[in-house]
Amino acid sequence: MGKIFIGIDVGSVSTNVVAIDLSGNLIFENYQRTNGQPIASVKRGLGELKKEYENVEVLGVGATGSGRQLAGVMVGADIVKNEITAHAVASIQEVPGVRTIFEIGGQDSKIIILQDEMVVDFAMNTVCAAGTGSFLDHQSERLGIPIEEFGDMALTAQKDVRIAGRCTVFAESDMIAKQQFGFSKAEIINGLCQALVRNYINNLGRGKKLEPPFAFQGGVAANKGIVAAFKREVGPDITVPEHHKVMGALGAALLSKEYITQSKQKTTFRGFESLDMEFTPSSFDCTGCSNQCEVIKVEADGQVIAMWGDRCGKWTNSL
Amino acid sequence: MKISFPYMGVPFVYKKVLELLGHDVIMPPRPSQRTIDLGVKYSPEFACFPLKVIMGSYIEAIKMGADTIVTSGGHGPCRAGFYGENHQQTLKQLGYDVDFIVFDGWRDNIKRNIQNVRKIKGKNSIFKVYKIVRLVYQMLQVVDSLEMRIQTLRAYEKAKGTCNKIWDAIQRKLDEVETKEQLEEFKKYFYDQLDRVELQEVAPQEKIRIGIVGEIYVVMEPSINMQIEKVLGDMGVEVRRSQYLSQWVEHNMIPFKKTHEDEILKKGEPWIEISIGGHAKQTMGHIVDYKQQGFDGIIHLMPFACLPELISQGIMPKISEELDIPVLTIPLDEQTGLANNLTRIEAFVDLLKNKKNNQHKTAVIA
Ligand code: SF4
Numbered sequence: 001m002g003k004i005f006i007g008i009d010v011g012s013v014s015t016n017v018v019a020i021d022l023s024g025n026l027i028f029e030n031y032q033r034t035n036g037q038p039i040a041s042v043k044r045g046l047g048e049l050k051k052e053y054e055n056v057e058v059l060g061v062g063a064t065g066s067g068r069q070l071a072g073v074m075v076g077a078d079i080v081k082n083e084i085t086a087h088a089v090a091s092i093q094e095v096p097g098v099r100t101i102f103e104i105g106g107q108d109s110k111i112i113i114l115q116d117e118m119v120v121d122f123a124m125n126t127v128c129a130a131g132t133g134s135f136l137d138h139q140s141e142r143l144g145i146p147i148e149e150f151g152d153m154a155l156t157a158q159k160d161v162r163i164a165g166r167c168t169v170f171a172e173s174d175m176i177a178k179q180q181f182g183f184s185k186a187e188i189i190n191g192l193c194q195a196l197v198r199n200y201i202n203n204l205g206r207g208k209k210l211e212p213p214f215a216f217q218g219g220v221a222a223n224k225g226i227v228a229a230f231k232r233e234v235g236p237d238i239t240v241p242e243h244h245k246v247m248g249a250l251g252a253a254l255l256s257k258e259y260i261t262q263s264k265q266k267t268t269f270r271g272f273e274s275l276d277m278e279f280t281p282s283s284f285d286c287t288g289c290s291n292q293c294e295v296i297k298v299e300a301d302g303q304v305i306a307m308w309g310d311r312c313g314k315w316t317n318s319l
Numbered sequence: 320m321k322i323s324f325p326y327m328g329v330p331f332v333y334k335k336v337l338e339l340l341g342h343d344v345i346m347p348p349r350p351s352q353r354t355i356d357l358g359v360k361y362s363p364e365f366a367c368f369p370l371k372v373i374m375g376s377y378i379e380a381i382k383m384g385a386d387t388i389v390t391s392g393g394h395g396p397c398r399a400g401f402y403g404e405n406h407q408q409t410l411k412q413l414g415y416d417v418d419f420i421v422f423d424g425w426r427d428n429i430k431r432n433i434q435n436v437r438k439i440k441g442k443n444s445i446f447k448v449y450k451i452v453r454l455v456y457q458m459l460q461v462v463d464s465l466e467m468r469i470q471t472l473r474a475y476e477k478a479k480g481t482c483n484k485i486w487d488a489i490q491r492k493l494d495e496v497e498t499k500e501q502l503e504e505f506k507k508y509f510y511d512q513l514d515r516v517e518l519q520e521v522a523p524q525e526k527i528r529i530g531i532v533g534e535i536y537v538v539m540e541p542s543i544n545m546q547i548e549k550v551l552g553d554m555g556v557e558v559r560r561s562q563y564l565s566q567w568v569e570h571n572m573i574p575f576k577k578t579h580e581d582e583i584l585k586k587g588e589p590w591i592e593i594s595i596g597g598h599a600k601q602t603m604g605h606i607v608d609y610k611q612q613g614f615d616g617i618i619h620l621m622p623f624a625c626l627p628e629l630i631s632q633g634i635m636p637k638i639s640e641e642l643d644i645p646v647l648t649i650p651l652d653e654q655t656g657l658a659n660n661l662t663r664i665e666a667f668v669d670l671l672k673n674k675k676n677n678q679h680k681t682a683v684i685a
Contacts, residue, residue: 065563066658066662081665081669082661082666082669083661083662083663083666084663084665084666084667084669085665087667107505110637118670118671118673118674119666119669119670120645120670120674122663122666124659124662124663172625207635208636292351292352294355309544312483313479313483313548317479317480
C-alpha cells in the first residue's frame with residue numbers, strides 16, 4: 001500500500017489533480033476542463049486517481065487556484081494556498097536554480113521572480129486576454145488551424161512578420177491585413193506567437209530584471225511556437241518542465257507534504273468516499289447592512305459546511 | 320441648512336463637529352456597491368476612482384435631504400484640486416441644488432477658509448468654535464491611537480473578529496461623546512477592552528508588519544479598499560497606514576505647526592522633488608519612513624486614473640530595490656475583484672515571511 005499526497009488546482013479553465021509519493025515525485029496527473037463546474041471536475045479528477053490507486057493511504061491534500069477555497073472545504077484540504085506560491089514551489093523542485101518563472105494559462109498569466117529559491121517579486125495579469133492562452137485559442141479558431149498544430153506550424157515560418165499584440169481586437173484586424181499582404185499562415189501564426197510573448201513581457205515584466213534560468217509552464221508551454229518566441233526574446237536558457245500543465249497542483253501537493261511533515265498533523269482529507277456526497281454551493285445577497293455582501297454557502301448532503309464572502313464575519317463565524 | 324460631507328475613515332467625527340456647532344447633519348451612508356454605481360454613472364469617465372465614489376456619496380446624501388456639502392479641497396496640481404468644482408457642476412447638471420463649502424489647506428487659501436469658517440460657525444463665538452475644534456481634535460487623537468492598537472492586536476487575537484467588534488463599538492460610542500470628561504471615560508473604557516483581548520503567542524521573527532501607502536481616500540476608506548486592513552489582520556499581519564485623520568487635521572487645519580507630515584514630505588523629497596498633487600510625495604516619504612521603522616513590506620494602493628500615484632508607481636521598482644523593501648501595488652476601481660487581489664496579497668505575505676525567515680524554502684501558514 002503506497003502513501004501519497006494529493007494536490008488540486010481549480011482554475012477557471014482547467015482543474016488538475018496530481019499525486020506525489022513520499023519523495024515528492026509525481027506519480028499521477030489528471031487534467032480536465034473545468035467548464036464552469038469545479039465540483040464535478042474535482043470529483044472526476046479524484047475519481048480517476050482512485051481508480052488507478054485503489055488502496056493508497058492519503059497523508060495530505062493541498063488546494064490552489066481560483067477555486068481553491070471551494071475545493072479545499074469540499075475535500076478537506078490540509079492547506080489552501082494561492083497559485084503564485086504553489087507554482088513557485090513546484091518550479092523550484094522541477095527546474096533547479098530557477099530565477100524567473102513564466103506561467104501562461106488559459107485565462108491568466110503570471111511572472112514570478114526568485115532568488116535563492118524564494119519568491120522576491122511577482123506580477124499577475126487577469127484582466128487582459130491578450131497575454132493568455134485564450135488569445136491563441138481565439139486566433140486558431142479564426143484561422144481554422146487546430147491549436148495543437150499551431151506551434152509546429154509556427155516553426156516552419158520563412159519570414160518574420162510583426163503583428164500588433166496589444167489587444168485581441170487590434171491583433172485580429174492586423175492579422176487580416178497581413179494575410180492580404182500575402183504572408184503565409186505559418187508566418188502569421190509565428191507573428192502571433194511573438195506578439196503574445198512581447199505583450200506578456202511588456203505587461204508583466206515591466207520594471208523587473210528577468211534573469212535566467214527561466215522556467216516556462218502552464219498550458220501554453222506546450223506550444224513550440226511560443227517557446228521559440230520566448231527564446232528569441234530572453235535567450236536560450238529556458239526549460240519547459242515535464243509536468244508544465246499541472247505545476248500548480250504539484251506545488252499544492254508539495255506544500256501539503258511540507259505542512260504535514262512539519263506539523264506532524266493527521267490529514268483532514270475527507271476520504272474518497274466523500275466523492276459520493278452531494279455538494280451544493282449557492283450564494284445570496286445579505287441584507288444585514290449596506291455592504292450587501294454576496295455570501296457563498298457550501299452544503300454537503302444538506303448540511304452547511306462553509307460560508308464566506310461576508311465582510312463582517314457574521315456568516316463565516318456562524319458555523 | 321442640512322449639511323453633509325464625504326464619507327471617509329471615521330466620519331462620525333465630521334458629524335460631531337457640525338453637530339456641536341448646532342447644524343442639522345445628514346450622515347451619508349457608508350459607500351456600497353450602489354454608491355459606486357451611482358458615482359460611476361454620473362462622473363466623467365476618465366475621472367479618478369475617489370472622485371466617482373464621492374460623487375455617488377453626495378447623490379445619496381442629497382436624496383436623504385442634504386442641501387449643503389462641506390468638503391476639503393485637494394492640494395496642488397492634480398485633479399483633486401478641482402474636486403469641489405467638478406462635483407458641484409455635475410450635481411447642478413443633474414438638477415440638484417446644493418451649496419458647497421470647500422476648505423483648502425490653511426496654507427493654500429487663507430481668505431477662502433476664513434469665509435468658510437464664517438459660514439460654518441453660525442452664531443457661535445470664535446472662542447466656542449475653537450473649543451469645539453480642540454475637543455474634536457482630541458477625539459481624533461484618541462480614536463487614532465485606539466485604531467493603531469487594533470491594527471496590531473488584530474494580527475494576534477485568538478478569536479478572529481474580536482478587534483473588529485471593538486472597533487465597531489468605538490465608532491458607535493464616539494457619537495455619544497460631547498465633553499472632555501466623557502472623552503476621558505471613553506478612552507479608559509476602550510483601552511481596557513483592548514487590554515483584555517486574548518492573544519496568540521507569536522515568535523518575533525514570525526511577526527510581519529506592512530505599511531499601507533497611497534492616495535488618501537483609498538487608504539482611509541475600508542469600504543472601497545477591500546477592507547485591506549482587516550484582510551491583512553486576519554492573515555496575521557500588523558498594519559499601519561500612511562494617513563490618520565488626526566495627522567491630517569494637524570497638517571491642514573492648524574496653522575504654522577511643524578507636523579509629522581512635514582517630516583514625511585522631507586523624506587519623500589529625494590524621490591519626488593516637486594509637488595505633483597495628491598499624495599504621491601507622501602507615498603514616497605512614508606515608504607522611507609516605514610523602512611526606517613523596520614517594516615517588512617509596503618502595500619501601495621492606487622486609485623485607477625490617479626495621476627500622482629501613477630507616477631509614484633513608476634518609481635516603485637527603484638525605491639523598492641534601493642531600500643530593499645518589497646512593494647505590492649494594487650490598483651483600485653469599480654471593477655476591482657477581491658478574489659484576484661486576495662491571491663496577490665496572500666502571495667505577497669508569503670514572500671515577506673520567506674524574506675524574513677530565509678531558512679524556509681516556502682512559507683507555510685497553517
Ligand atoms: S454579510 Fe455582514 S457586512 Fe455583508 S451585508 Fe451582511 S451584515 Fe453587512
